Amino acid sequence: MSRPDPARRAALGLIVGVLEDRESLSEQIGAEALDGLEPAQRARAQRLATTTLRHLGRADRILKPHLRRRTPTDVMAILRLATVELLEEKQAPHGVVDAAVTLVKSAGPKLQSFSGLVNAVLRKVSEEGEKWATTPAPEMPGWLRGRVMSSFGKKAAQAMEVAHLAGAPLDLSVKDEAASWAETLGATLLPTGSLRLTDPGKVSELAGFEDGAWWVQDAAAALPAKLLAPASGAHVLDLCAAPGGKTLQLAAMGADVTALDISEARLERLAENLDRTQMEAEIVAADALEWEPDAPFDAILLDAPCSATGTIRRHPDLPFIKDGTSIKPLFALQEQLLDRALQWLKPGGMLVYATCSLLPEEGEAQIKAALTRHPDLTVIRPDLPGVDPAWITEEGGLRLRPDFWPDLGGMDGFYMARLQRSA
Numbered sequence: 138m139s140r141p142d143p144a145r146r147a148a149l150g151l152i153v154g155v156l157e158d159r160e161s162l163s164e165q166i167g168a169e170a171l172d173g174l175e176p177a178q179r180a181r182a183q184r185l186a187t188t189t190l191r192h193l194g195r196a197d198r199i200l201k202p203h204l205r206r207r208t209p210t211d212v213m214a215i216l217r218l219a220t221v222e223l224l225e226e227k228q229a230p231h232g233v234v235d236a237a238v239t240l241v242k243s244a245g246p247k248l249q250s251f252s253g254l255v256n257a258v259l260r261k262v263s264e265e266g267e268k269w270a271t272t273p274a275p276e277m278p279g280w281l282r283g284r285v286m287s288s289f290g291k292k293a294a295q296a297m298e299v300a301h302l303a304g305a306p307l308d309l310s311v312k313d314e315a316a317s318w319a320e321t322l323g324a325t326l327l328p329t330g331s332l333r334l335t336d337p338g339k340v341s342e343l344a345g346f347e348d349g350a351w352w353v354q355d356a357a358a359a360l361p362a363k364l365l366a367p368a369s370g371a372h373v374l375d376l377c378a379a380p381g382g383k384t385l386q387l388a389a390m391g392a393d394v395t396a397l398d399i400s401e402a403r404l405e406r407l408a409e410n411l412d413r414t415q416m417e418a419e420i421v422a423a424d425a426l427e428w429e430p431d432a433p434f435d436a437i438l439l440d441a442p443c444s445a446t447g448t449i450r451r452h453p454d455l456p457f458i459k460d461g462t463s464i465k466p467l468f469a470l471q472e473q474l475l476d477r478a479l480q481w482l483k484p485g486g487m488l489v490y491a492t493c494s495l496l497p498e499e500g501e502a503q504i505k506a507a508l509t510r511h512p513d514l515t516v517i518r519p520d521l522p523g524v525d526p527a528w529i530t531e532e533g534g535l536r537l538r539p540d541f542w543p544d545l546g547g548m549d550g551f552y553m554a555r556l557q558r559s560a
């Protein structure tokens with residue numbers, strides 16, 4: 138019997154880990170799921186798993202008419218992976234079908250009997266290119282779709298699903314000289330000042346990586362620090378800071394930054410990022426619900442923990458591992474963090490509240506409620522270059538969605554608002 142391809146086998150492990158154990162791809166990879174593979178195989182396994190999860194709902198639509206009896210999870214995962222390889226990646230049918238049959242045969246005695254079915258189904262699937270082209274983008278899970286539709290409407294929800302399917306380009310934030318770096322890297326300079334690469338190759342091999350001239354950060358994620366825009370030398374708290382994309386921006390603006398996060402592991406990445414970009418910040422590992430600063434801050438950026446539903450483009454595993462109930466405790470945590478942070482703000486100081494979420498409960502509703510709890514707060518409306526005034530919400534926040542900038546390649550979903558404490 139021939140041996141299964143290690144990258145495909147590892148990809149299957151990742152897919153089953155997401156669907157059965159509800160473990161995210163990054164958790165599994167962090168827990169050494171891909172250790173033992175060559176770098177090229179690691180990258181391929183990760184790409185295969187990501188692409189399969191992104192297209193899972195479409196693969197199931199293609200497979201369903203061909204499956205009459207209940208198919209075990211592992212066999213389904215092999216069929217889904219192979220369907221995506223055949224129809225999305227347009228790999229040669231012979232190699233993909235053989236690889237899938239080998240995977241079933243090596244999956245243990247109970248599953249071996251499915252090798253004939255896998256062979257027959259995939260041969261039919263390989264002829265369904267036309268149907269694939271018209272199979273719509275997978276829907277968001279019901280708990281998320283319902284909320285998104287009631288906030289933004291059905292058309293917007295569908296446009297977001299199309300954006301989720303398209304995936305995300307690579308965006309960079311630069312320390313300075315954005316136009317010149319755009320030219321060097323062959324990148325698009327986006328209206329808000331981020332750089333965008335559609336086919337970047339290996340990030341660590343791009344010009345400027347070693348010297349720390351830039352860091353990877355979605356264009357939407359780059360806006361909260363721009364909205365805060367502290368003066369050079371201002372004493373700024375980056376609350377919930379790791380892995381540090383916004384800390385780097387604030388440090389590059391010349392602010393004196395305290396970067397606080399509860400996760401020591403994520404703070405290690407923040408320290409590495411500061412090191413590579415040759416910038417400085419004071420790093421504090423603490424629970425923000427218990428920590429107290431020595432003195433109030435001129436400005437605070439609170440990038441609160443959230444459902445991360447704005448990042449499905451780059452994390453297609455997310456819809457399978459989260460549900461409406463597991464995220465509810467975050468709403469209360471966001472409120473507590475916001476109230477605590479406001480106590481540490483100097484009179485007249487600015488606080489930017491941000492979440493990478495599509496849910497109004499984690500954005501618009503948090504700010505409306507905070508304005509009622511704290512009558513000394515005013516919302517200062519966004520005035521950033523490249524920001525469409527239509528993105529500004531009724532309470533004066535900024536709602537960003539994955540279906541915005543469709544011709545430029547989209548952006549992550551985000552919400553942010555700039556609050557000023559009365560002097």
Ligand SMILES: C[S@@+](CC[C@H](N)C(=O)[O-])C[C@H]1O[C@@H](n2cnc3c(N)ncnc32)[C@H](O)[C@@H]1O
Nearest residue numbers: 377378379380381382383398399400424425440
């Ligand atoms: C959205 S992420 C922050 C991303 C970061 N601002 C950046 O731009 O790279 C939210 C962070 O909140 C941190 N966090 C969650 N609960 C916390 C708490 N009680 N105190 C401090 N940090 C917390 C998490 O460890 C996580 O790193």
